[in-house]
Amino acid sequence: MRGYSALWTAYQTTDIDENGKIWDMYSKYRWTYGKKDDGGDQCGSYSVEGDCYNREHTIPKSVFNDATPMVCDVHHIFPTDGKVNGIRSDYPHGKVAKATYTSTNGTLIGSSDTTTGYSGTVCELPDEYKGDFARAYFYFVTCYEDKIPSYSFPAFSKNTYPSLASWAQKLYVQWATNDPVSEKEIKRNQAAYVFQGNRNPFVDHPEAVSAIWGN
Numbered sequence: 701m702r703g704y705s706a707l708w709t710a711y712q713t714t715d716i717d718e719n720g721k722i723w724d725m726y727s728k729y730r731w732t733y734g735k736k737d738d739g740g741d742q743c744g745s746y747s748v749e750g751d752c753y754n755r756e757h758t759i760p761k762s763v764f765n766d767a768t769p770m771v772c773d774v775h776h777i778f779p780t781d782g783k784v785n786g787i788r789s790d791y792p793h794g795k796v797a798k799a800t801y802t803s804t805n806g807t808l809i810g811s812s813d814t815t816t817g818y819s820g821t822v823c824e825l826p827d828e829y830k831g832d833f834a835r836a837y838f839y840f841v842t843c844y845e846d847k848i849p850s851y852s853f854p855a856f857s858k859n860t861y862p863s864l865a866s867w868a869q870k871l872y873v874q875w876a877t878n879d880p881v882s883e884k885e886i887k888r889n890q891a892a893y894v895f896q897g898n899r900n901p902f903v904d905h906p907e908a909v910s911a912i913w914g915n
Contacts, residue, residue: 749781797810798810807825834879841863877909886903
């Protein structure tokens, strides 16, 4: 596994769009690779949406106390708008009933739809990215299954399997089904493999999600 600072380098290949810009799933912005001093958009400080891109841990760093290798595993760490990343904080991803913040691409942060079985604050992605994040969760709980029982996070259960809380398991399976693997994910998975030497198996074999966590 490469170091935490190496993630900035990873994004030059893992998250580049057809125009050579860094792809952001939390906002409408596409970013120029590199540090501000070099003409890029890498955070730095930010005050509003659109200032810069940051490293967004799908599973917040606080959950595993910044421990390696989780803190630098590119398969669950995406480049996203710094402001939206900050507002998302350490909330799980879920279905929003009432938004307190809506980003430029429709990412929502607010109170959870309690019909899902969870009543806290959550972050909801646009439909086109829900599957991406669901498969990142499935990757994480598979890769770090032995550690999950020691973590405190609303989307997790205190066991090695299914590892996900019942509400999260049901919702993320739905997300993965409704938003199938895209060309973007396939390319990212390959670039991540080149970068750190392993793959997200749920991108290569999306049918495994329902086989493992489905009804």
